[in-house]
Amino acid sequence: MVEDIIDEIIQSRLKKRSRIFKSKEILHPDYIPETLPHRENEIRKLAEIIVVALRGERPSNVLIYGLTGTGKTAVAKYVTKKIAEKASMLNAKFLYAYVNTRKTDTTYRVLASIARTTGLRIPPTGIAISEVYRRYIQALDKWGGLHVVVLDEIDYYVRKGGDDLLYKLVRINEDLEKARVAIIGITNDINFVENLDPRVKSSLGEEEIVFPPYNAEQLRDILKQRAEKAFVEGVISDDVIAYCAGLAAREHGDARRALDLLRIAGEIAEREGASKITVEHVKKASIELELGRIYQAVTTLPLHAKLVLRAVIDLVKKKGSGTTGEVYSWYVKTAENYGYEPLTQRRISEILTELDMIGLINAVVVSRGRYGKTKIVKIPAEMIEVLDSAVSI
DNA sequence: CTTCCACCGGAAGTACCGGTAA
DNA sequence: TTACCGGTACTTCCGGTGGAAG
Numbered sequence: 001m002v003e004d005i006i007d008e009i010i011q012s013r014l015k016k017r018s019r020i021f022k023s024k025e026i027l028h029p030d031y032i033p034e035t036l037p038h039r040e041n042e043i044r045k046l047a048e049i050i051v052v053a054l055r056g057e058r059p060s061n062v063l064i065y066g067l068t069g070t071g072k073t074a075v076a077k078y079v080t081k082k083i084a085e086k087a088s089m090l091n092a093k094f095l096y097a098y099v100n101t102r103k104t105d106t107t108y109r110v111l112a113s114i115a116r117t118t119g120l121r122i123p124p125t126g127i128a129i130s131e132v133y134r135r136y137i138q139a140l141d142k143w144g145g146l147h148v149v150v151l152d153e154i155d156y157y158v159r160k161g162g163d164d165l166l167y168k169l170v171r172i173n174e175d176l177e178k179a180r181v182a183i184i185g186i187t188n189d190i191n192f193v194e195n196l197d198p199r200v201k202s203s204l205g206e207e208e209i210v211f212p213p214y215n216a217e218q219l220r221d222i223l224k225q226r227a228e229k230a231f232v233e234g235v236i237s238d239d240v241i242a243y244c245a246g247l248a249a250r251e252h253g254d255a256r257r258a259l260d261l262l263r264i265a266g267e268i269a270e271r272e273g274a275s276k277i278t279v280e281h282v283k284k285a286s287i288e289l290e291l292g293r294i295y296q297a298v299t300t301l302p303l304h305a306k307l308v309l310r311a312v313i314d315l316v317k318k319k320g321s322g323t324t325g326e327v328y329s330w331y332v333k334t335a336e337n338y339g340y341e342p343l344t345q346r347r348i349s350e351i352l353t354e355l356d357m358i359g360l361i362n363a364v365v366v367s368r369g370r371y372g373k374t375k376i377v378k379i380p381a382e383m384i385e386v387l388d389s390a391v392s393i
Numbered sequence: 394c395t396t397c398c399a400c401c402g403g404a405a406g407t408a409c410c411g412g413t414a415a
Numbered sequence: 416t417t418a419c420c421g422g423t424a425c426t427t428c429c430g431g432t433g434g435a436a437g
Contacts, residue, residue, distance in 0.1 A: 108421060126413030128420060302424075324400065347425060349401070365401070369435025372399025 019232060020270045020277065026230040027263035029256050032077050037225060038218040039071045045209050046079045050182070053083065053146045054092050058180040061170065061204050065190050066211025069254030072186045073100075075211075076150050080184075093145025101157035107165045108132065110157070114149055115139065133168070140179035150184045155192040163197050170203040213253030219245035222255055223262060231266065236277045240265075243279050247286060261285050291386060297358050298390040304343055306393050307335050308351045312361055313388050316379045323374040324349050338393055352377060360387065 018024075025031055036043065050059045066072045080096040087094035097117035104110050108129050112122040115136040122132055140147060149169065151157070158166065172181045185204050187193070193201055214222065223241045244265070248258030264285035269277045301309065311331040315322045322330070328345045335342040352375055356363035362380070367373045379387065 106422065123413060125411065125422080126420060131420090304424090343424090344426060345400090346402085346427080350425095353402090365433095367433035367435090368399085369433070370396090370398060370437090371435075372397085373431095373433060374398095374400050 018270060019275060020235050020266050021230060022232050023230055024263065024266070026226050027259050027266070029259065032074055032081070033226065035225070036071060036074055036078060037221045038214060039075050039211075042071070042075050042209055042211055043079060046075060046184075047083070049207050050079060050083050050148065050184075053094055053148070053182070054087060054090060056092065056146075058146060058173070059148070059182045060206035061183045062185070062207045062209060063193070063205045064184065064186045064209050064211065066188070067213050067252050067254070068188055069248075069252075069256035069258070070211040070213050071255060072211050073152055076152070076184055076186060080148055080150060093143065094148070095143075095145060096148040096150065098150045098152065100152040102153040105157060105160060107161055110151075110165060111136065114147075118143060118147065137172070137175050140181070141177050144178035145180075147179065147181045148184065149181060150186065152186045153188065154185045155187040155189040158192060158196070163200050166200050166204065167197055170200050214249070214255055215253060216242075216245050216249035219248055219253060219255060219258050223258055226259065227262065230262075231277075235266075235269075235275070236262075240277055240279055240282060244282055247282070257289075260289055264288055294360070294383070294386055295390050297360055298387065303340070303393070304335070304347075305351050305355065306391055307331060307338065307340065308348055309355060309360065309387065310334050310391050310393060312352075312355075312377055312379065313384065313391065316377070316384060317388075321376055321378045323376060324352060325374065327352065327377055349375065 026033070046062065046064075049062055052059050064072050064076065077098060080098070084094055084096055086092075095117060097114045099110050099113045101110055104113050108125070111129060111132050112124070115122050115132055118136065118139045120135055120139050122135070151166075154166070166185075169181065169183055183204060193205065196204070220242055223245055224238070227236050227241055241262075244258050244261050247261060248254050251257055261282055262285075265277050265281040268284050268288070269281045272281075274281070298306070298309070308327065308331050311334045312322070312327055314334070315327060315330045319326075324345070328348050331348055332342040352361070352363045355361045360379075360383075362378045363375045365373065365375050
């Protein structure tokens, strides 16, 4: 009986507290620890820029560069939070907004999310962007303090939606009487700034901070510090932590990945009823993480993107790689087999680019001279079987 | 040096959906 | 209710283009 199964799970989980985890949240990607090892310099730089807010001045806008998992988000949240706490002690009017523009990826939603941090109620849809902007300005001036806006992963947003909003935000102070806005932009891609409107570029980059990647040793410190609080004593050894750090260091020192690895390894150990986390658990975690990412990506794909992926898988299995034109004719057959009206080639070309960006396939535009310009589509060998089983239409 | 293939990818527009505001 | 808003998924049209072949 289903109820029995569920009862049993609840029973066993509630009865004996985890033998592995003391406090799992500490390994969660959104958790901000009390200290951020090896980011002291970056914290100091950012704090020195923002702290003038406590004297009632507008801080410079800041651009933060660095690869994924180098602590950019954590440092930005940490500093803004600390200064907000100080500000409320000193009765300074200070608020901050944090928006991840990859998750919140349209102009309306970004602006609405920023505006809401001032206490405004903005509906999820239905009103004009200019109206949201108007209300935001009005609310700010009524309040009259300093609003620090953190825009995370802006490179994704700009690539998708352009720099209109950035342009507007950067010049928002001209529309304000009493209140002031400062922007902290965070980007993984150093080159993205080059494509920005020059006015946005100079204004946003008043100050710049670069976050270097962590090396294996630094990752080890970070993991060690978190593991102490997250795991029950004696569950994880320094060797296993070092192994995790090593894996992540190979991936350009991505601390978030290292923490994910540690957390999943712990979960696997717990599921298996082990009393210690071993290197084997970490290896399994690494696979599970990648598998999860792929399944997640594939299942949320729109119908025709799945059909295209299906066609690409079949084509690659047969020939190793293919051009846009080849993929298209395979896709037309696939679609018809499933009883769907095929879309145009223009659209399929776009879907191929989208699939490439998600990281499910490789699609590179190449010119083959006399034989035209096209995208060459491939799938990494180790991914093909996984994808094959993940795509269901 | 020119030609010309097989597409690329921007622009503008359509249809639909779920939502708000008055 | 009606007019309007933004997001998503798509179409139509079309000027461009890298580089092997001639």
